[in-house]
Amino acid sequence: MVFSSATFLFLFFPLFLILYNLKLFKDKNKETLKKNTVLLIMSLIFYAWGEPVYIILMLLSIFYNYNAVIDIDRYISSPKKKKLVFVCALIFNIFMLGFFKYYGFVVESINGLFSLSLPVKNIPLPVGISFYTFQVLSYVIDVYRGDVKAQRNIIPFATYISMFPQLIAGPIVQYSDVEKQLSDRQVTAEKFAAGIMFFIKGLGKKVIFANTVGAVYTEILGMETATLSVVTSWLGIICYTLQIYFDFSGYSDMAIGLGKMLGFDFLQNFNFPYKAVSITDFWRRWHISLSSWFRDYVYIPLGGNRKGTARTILNIFVVWSLTGLWHGAAWNFIAWGVFYGVLLIAEKYVFASVIEKIPKFIRYTVTMVIVMIGWVFFSNESLSAAFDYIGSMFGLWDNCFIDSTAEYLLSGNLFSVIIMILCATGVFAALPRIKNFRVNIAFMSIGYIGIFILCIIYLISETYNPFLYFRF
């Protein structure tokens, strides 16, 4: 199930709210247990709605890791055994993710490298496996390190892994961040209202913004790349840049909002990445939960930057190749990751002293151009298609600067693209607020409900499917 579907919004979620908030027990602990149980069961239904078979996989992951962590905790005094259980758990989780996500890619790559023809079976990717495996790993590693206590009760643990707000598209919630809330959390009217606002904001980003610009980019991708005018190709990549941000951060906002309505506080996942003035800055603002996961569980354990320059560079490369690979099982994602690895190293070692002296405006422009070029690699499955597109952006194929297609696309979309750019770069968010608190809240409430209704209009009319007798 996805949040932006009628079934979720109007059936699943209302039903969930009733069950979740129905007060059965006076005792606080019992009530929390009931809440966790409802959340767990409903999350499993939520997952099974889209992936009826792969739910088995998630349940296996939950049971395995629950037991593994109990063992790790038990062998606290015999490091060897503890290590053995831990390594087994790492292998189990990485194998599960690796097999279901990368099997086809690995076989195809081997076939390509050694010109073999091993049979490739297309295994559909279990939704959310990248996210919940990373959550499980963070928990297992934290327990092994002694940073958090092992969860002895399977219900809160299973709830943590399968919780529907962040199950499908993150953010990656680390166990230590929600440990307390799993056994004790409060929902106040303010928090619930803030949750609604977050949710509606995210839904709007996804349904109104991302889908609209996404359609423009799809249309441009459908054209002959080599003959795109410079303006068209830039418009296309700007649209994709906006689409991927609104889509992804919209999903995170919805997750954070839903979390708040249930009493959880998830960490922020995006902080206006398109305001970044350097690549390092960009990655501090983009998909924060993933970057911090890789920092905490790969980069720092590898030695981080404490083992000399050569080792640091190697570590950065490892982390960024993995980051690329995490986004998808294809070479273009690895290329995209390495692209950023190189840039971050360059920023750190080559340009570090120069950057400060460059005017902010130029730094910002350069950063955004680099980010957009990154998205070209991200969105084109083959590297050659990506280079073709970049060529068009810089007029390398003798394509004209502007043509009638570009003028037409601009006339239809310029207005909405500018609005979206202003939203994405935080210009609107920085506008001064109404001073009077009550008036401010009233305005915001009306505004958000308006956006919510608009989202529903977009959602329903997307399914407009007229039947035409129009064969000429």
Add this chain to the structure above:
Amino acid sequence: MDNSELFDKENTTANAGKSSKGKVLFSLLIGAFCFIIFAGGITLFTGEDREFSESENRVLAPAPDFSFYAVKDGSFMKAFETYFTDQFIFRDEIIRLKTFADRLTGKTEVGGVYIGEEGYLFSVPAPFDEKKQEIMKKISAFAESNKDSKVTFMLSPNSSHIYKDKLPAHLTLEDQKAQTEKLQKYTESKKVNFINLYDAFSAQKDEIQLFYKTDHHWTTDAAYIAFSELMKSWKKSTAGVKFNFLPVADDFQGTLSSKSGVNSSGDIIEICVPQNSALTYVVDYEDGEKKTASLFDGSKLQQKNKYEVFAGGNYGKITIRTTSSEKDTLLMVKDSYANCMLPMLTPFFAKIVVIDPRYTKEKLSAVIEENDFSHILFLYNMDTFLGDTSLEGFIA
């Protein structure tokens, strides 16, 4: 660390969550949100399901059947989502609102339809296909081998070309005039009389409405111009026949309107009836499946697609036998543009066989073998000619 501190950077909504002053105001937001989501769900279970959508002209999805396999492969869930959105309360109104909003924001293309000026809607024209020269060559060869029949090829441009001044600003589409001339060049045989309607249409496009605003078809007036061109080329005189034009509908919302959801003022449909009291005819659909004495089907004026008033819609084969004193017989290979022209032709032929290659499995060779035709006419509009491949199969 306090999480909400972090949110503050991006979001002021979290600010709101920290203070307790606006409790009442918060409950307003919570109440409205909950009302919308609960009401949206409950209304699915109240009232009867709608079976048919008038505005979308299709059967709406019914509640899916529950079965283990349907759940296992996920098809039940997909069907349920379709069912839910199809039956969603105020569905038609919501869609109309969206179209309205789209137009407000300056969107000029909705659902693959360009929204032009003065209420004109245009379909996206089919791209030119060099392979079409094969057809022109085949028709040439066919004409060479059938010396007894006059072979005519007539191609109508589409409204997006004739009324290109009414297209949305900055939009340029393929030049159908050049395309037509290219096709004419591929016609090698002198035996094929290629009629290009472009000039005749361009000359009269401002005085006469040649295309419907809400539909992709030409109007009966345009068909009459084309008909006159045909008569000129066949050297037939229309002097003895009077053509009466009668409006039969003034609220025609055609396929372009359905497709985009944009309703402009309705189009007027006229029918053209040749006045010749002595003339009667019998129309035979699909070799005896249905027989009528009229080329109009008035019942179709009650439905959404009123263009089907002409010849009752699309049939693979129609045979018209007339009491005309003429000896000539006509084979017409056509798309639906021809439908409104058929009545005009009846006084001038003893027999007309009308073939729409898209809806028949007959072959040209077989049709020719069964009958002798003095005239053979291929009548297409540019879009169908470029976009459809059934003509190839028919001639082969």
Add this chain to the structure above:
Amino acid sequence: MSKAGYGQLICVLLLIAFIGFSFFVEEDTVKAADEIGAAVTENISTQGLKNFDGERLSSQFGFDVDEFDSFFYCGSEDIMDVREILIIRDSEKAALEKAAKTIEKKSEEKYSTYKDYDPVASSLLEKSVLEISRGAIIYIVHDDAAAGLEAFFKCVEE
């Protein structure tokens, strides 16, 4: 070994079993296409449909029917009636996949012909089912396509 240790072991075994089930061990059914066809048509209405021979099948889809182990094909004589049920059995997976691609293409072509012209036919084509399982292809264009598919799965998995 501890209780939790057994828990982990069971999970590992179950994971291997799950991968095995979804991946390796899907043995072909031993049944011939006719038998599967009979099971499928038992569950859906066949009024106005008749069984066709290989000639009709090859003219419709361009198959060389002798290449298949067995097939079952029924449809209607009426051109405007698009209902059809096709089952192909073959031990070679690649051949089945190729055939399925052909069917898919044909089906899409047909849909684009009927789309916007015949609502009944196009809605049937839209919800037509095409699946490969246990060495057999099933392709159904029918009101009861879902029921037919269910019967098919039941039959080949027995």
